[in-house]
């Protein structure tokens with residue numbers, strides 16, 4: 049199994065995530081997997097009993113998972129949100145801003161480099177899902193006007 | 196003009212540092228070309244036929260003389276002393292070295308410029324009306340809205356890996372000088388009955404192999420909703436746009452396949468949700484940006500009188516000088532289409548001259564047009580003669596705006612690795628065939644556009660006369676099409692029939708213009724006559 | 740003949756496989772025969788050159804000449820800027836491309 053790289057305070061959920069179909073079919077699972085093309089909104093009624101949602105990135109160029117992540121965060125999901133698959137250093141920041149807080153990359157990430165990448169930009173132009181954790185990503189159009 | 200504050204500057208500076216790091220990792224072999232390619236592409240660095248090509252963003256086509264001088268400096272220092280202005284109001288350099296790009300970007304950042312999102316499957320540089328702020332027919336200056344969208348779309352985390360590239364255009368006039376309806380999202384600023392400004396959204400236009408005119412999806416989006424509504428349009432696309440086939444991945448295909456009404460329904464539902472998230476900027480932000488685009492300090496006593504006794508000057512005024520909203524002033528277009536030259540190319544010396552002239556005569560401002568020319572937007576009429584003389588000395592006073600030799604041409608097979616045929620030599624031969632200016636003026640407004648392959652970077656679908664280069668068993672061949680327009684009378688050109696070789700296409704263009712001269716009524720333009728008489732007489736002349 | 744070509748990683752310039760190394764002059768190119776794929780694989784590892792590929796060509800005029808116009812343009816330079824090609828002083832260079 050690939051190593052989980054987590055930015056959360058709690059430790060990564062160890063349960064193996066099940067498919068949406070399996071989850072919706074009366075399972076007791078608390079970990080679900082979203083494949084590309086699947087609708088994250090199917091999970092919205094159940095967010096309070098889910099501890100891990102894993103979103104797959106079969107290729108880093110397939111950006112559907114970013115929308116899935118934001119949709120889940122916008123609905124108030126605050127469990128572990130894991131990006132799995134072709135997860136590369138240069139996409140981590142975007143993923144983090146969309147609400148991912150753990151990563152299961154196919155090729156291991158270097159923690160030091162991740163840290164540099166996450167800290168590289170101290171200003172952002174637009175609001176996204178990361179506003180809540182830490183508040184440091186308040187968009188500049190708010191900061192400019194003292195909001 | 197917009198000026199960066201420390202936030203804008205820090206973002207661009209951080210980007211330079213990030214790209215420096217990415218280039219270092221690539222040169223050290225830590226990342227493969229497959230991994231590096233999308234990273235360099237998001238920063239406008241392509242690998243082209245001969246070398247790396249860098250595309251520098253000129254947001255909504257506006258720049259000051261210091262920035263223009265920097266473009267000249269880059270041409271001199273990092274390239275082979277010239278640059279190519281493009282239909283996307285950007286500039287491209289054709290001979291960039293990978294290891295020098297970080298330094299180049301640092302130089303750009305020092306004048307508030309960058310290459311962010313000038314390629315890749317993300318939101319690209321936002322284009323606009325080259326006469327913005329100077330046109331008499333605009334409801335407002337569209338650039339503050341474009342700047343707001345520029346900021347919103349820069350490093351947007353959700354939309355960095357869209358199914359395909361995404362292009363916005365923002366205009367605020369009835370006259371469309373930016374091919375607005377041929378963009379993924381075209382925005383026309385309008386006033387509603389209450390007199391408030393808002394954005395009319397057209398989604399799903401584009402060129403490429405399946406050209407489409409974007410349908411209107413909402414006739415009024417209030418300023419306060421602009422960002423939320425744009426997020427909704429993009430999110431529906433990011434989630435449901437096709438990713439199985441890159442030729443079907445543009446938003447136009449999604450809108451077409453879903454149907455406009457279903458797309459609108461999904462966007463409205465998403466918008467209703469997003470609006471609850473409080474993502475829109477505070478009202479004060481658009482006001483802050485707008486304050487940068489105040490009118491320059493016009494001399495309100497400036498005279499409208501012009502001495503036109505020099506016939507060459509008069510010719511140039513008649514063709515390249517347009518009405519300004521302020522009396523005593525004019526909008527000047529500097530043609531980058533000398534007869535036989537390379538459309539859109541300018542040497543570093545010419546770029547410097549244009550910068551100096553902008554400083555002296557146009558309140559320090561220049562514009563790049565989608566027709567690959569340069570505009571000095573605010574020139575006092577009493578300065579026109581002196582300006583013209585200096586332009587003429589520098590070979591920059593060709594009086595051919597919107598005439599047949601004012602050709603849009605993509606780089607084609609001389610530079611582009613996707614090309615099927617060369618575009619530039621065809622443009623040169625056509626311009627030479629029609630080099631007699633009285634012949635050109637007889638033909639009147641005639642927009643001729645050439646692309647070297649089906650990707651349509653040269654807007655051939657939107658040409659009154661369009662030319663498309665194809666590969667016929669390894670030999671360059673050219674298809675002719677007629678009747679397109681990228682303006683407010685937007686339409687897509689139709690192919691006349693079988694293609695021609697390089698000399699044949701020049702003859703074919705001449706034959707088509709002869710049909711027009713024979714058939715035209717009153718003051719019809721070429722495209723009007725074509726629309727009235729249809730393809731038949733043209734076909735007859737071309738293929739008998 | 741078969742030619743192996745790509746672009747230099749650092750400068751981006753068009754390069755041709757010479758048997759041991761890469762050269763920007765097509766005159767230095769060798770016929771890679773059946774070995775193209777193997778060289779390509781090894782060179783991909785070495786990461787000196789980007790987007791390398793194998794093309795058909797001939798040598799009937801005495802020097803290697805790519806079969807497709809696109810690679811002939813690559814070998815020379817932009818036909819609309821003779822001054823920027825590899826043969827700025829050869830008046831016939833461009834005619835040979837077309």
Ligand code: HEM
Pocket residue numbers: 241243248280281282283287359362401402403404441442445604605606610611612613650651652653654
């Ligand atoms: C030389 C390198 C270039 C490459 C590799 C390139 C690539 C492409 C491709 C692949 C498309 C088709 C996109 C699609 O249909 O999905 C396209 C469209 C387009 N490109 Fe380029 N292009 C290049 C240069 C240019 C230049 C120089 C201009 C401006 C003169 C330009 C402006 C456009 C425009 C306006 C379109 C059509 C509108 C659209 O469908 O987005 N491109 N380009």
Ligand code: SF4
Pocket residue numbers: 605606607608611612613614615646647648649650651652653
């Ligand atoms: S139209 Fe084709 S040939 Fe021309 S620049 Fe675009 S991709 Fe290249």
